[in-house]
Amino acid sequence: MSESASILFVGDVVGGLGKRTLLALLPSLRDRYAPDFVVVNGENAAGGVGITPKIAKEMLAAGVDAITLGNHTYRHREVYPYLDEEPRILRPANFLASQPGHGWCVIDGERGRLGVISLSGNLFMKAGRPAFPEADSALHALAGKVDHVLVDMHAEATSEKVAMGWHLDGRVTAVVGTHTHVPTADARILPGGTAYITDVGMTGPRGGVIGVKRDQALTSMVTQMPIRFETSSEDPWLNGVVIRASSESMRALEIEQVLLPAPGVA
Numbered sequence: 001m002s003e004s005a006s007i008l009f010v011g012d013v014v015g016g017l018g019k020r021t022l023l024a025l026l027p028s029l030r031d032r033y034a035p036d037f038v039v040v041n042g043e044n045a046a047g048g049v050g051i052t053p054k055i056a057k058e059m060l061a062a063g064v065d066a067i068t069l070g071n072h073t074y075r076h077r078e079v080y081p082y083l084d085e086e087p088r089i090l091r092p093a094n095f096l097a098s099q100p101g102h103g104w105c106v107i108d109g110e111r112g113r114l115g116v117i118s119l120s121g122n123l124f125m126k127a128g129r130p131a132f133p134e135a136d137s138a139l140h141a142l143a144g145k146v147d148h149v150l151v152d153m154h155a156e157a158t159s160e161k162v163a164m165g166w167h168l169d170g171r172v173t174a175v176v177g178t179h180t181h182v183p184t185a186d187a188r189i190l191p192g193g194t195a196y197i198t199d200v201g202m203t204g205p206r207g208g209v210i211g212v213k214r215d216q217a218l219t220s221m222v223t224q225m226p227i228r229f230e231t232s233s234e235d236p237w238l239n240g241v242v243i244r245a246s247s248e249s250m251r252a253l254e255i256e257q258v259l260l261p262a263p264g265v266a
Ligand SMILES: [Fe+2]
Pocket: 012, 043, 044, 070, 179, 180, 181
């Protein structure tokens, strides 16, 4: 039997400021929560869109155990071979099999083995295959190989994320939603024992519009004209959750939101 373990999951890291916020706060988060596993969504880490091997390596070197991605996975071509080579970086499992990368991995920890699965929603998102049967296939592939499972459901529609929580309740340790960059107030343990939240939020500049410079986002929306977006540098925060996983396989005891300002980070 596995032992109980804790998992820190950090929501979408946006830009250099988001990465610096993560790296600055990680040591104190380790002190406070003693996470056995750290998983970070890095889909906006490179200038607000996508990720590069350099940034991913920096995060892994800082003690991040796995990186999940989303709709911005393929923004930077230089990451394509890295997605195939590095087991700890995940693009949504329900992308086409022909697309670079893979959708799940296993992290060996001192307190058991954590399976991490990345999924993309299908509503208002571009994902080649449906998320729900892919979640089942991923769990089938991981059966017997893991003690805990964390699913990052990267989706636009809250309905699809709630539904994925119910679909996997009792079969995984946690289903955490990402992509909308705004944390939701519904973190809870579902009746079957799965920790759930619709959106973890983002790690980066809260002073913008979901990461983009405020004036640029406003100009775009007010004038309805095309404009180049840059990442905001105002008011960095880290948004995450800590999940305490039971020693009983695929059950969570607790999910706690972590919403921390990082005023000293620039
Ligand atoms: Fe994102």
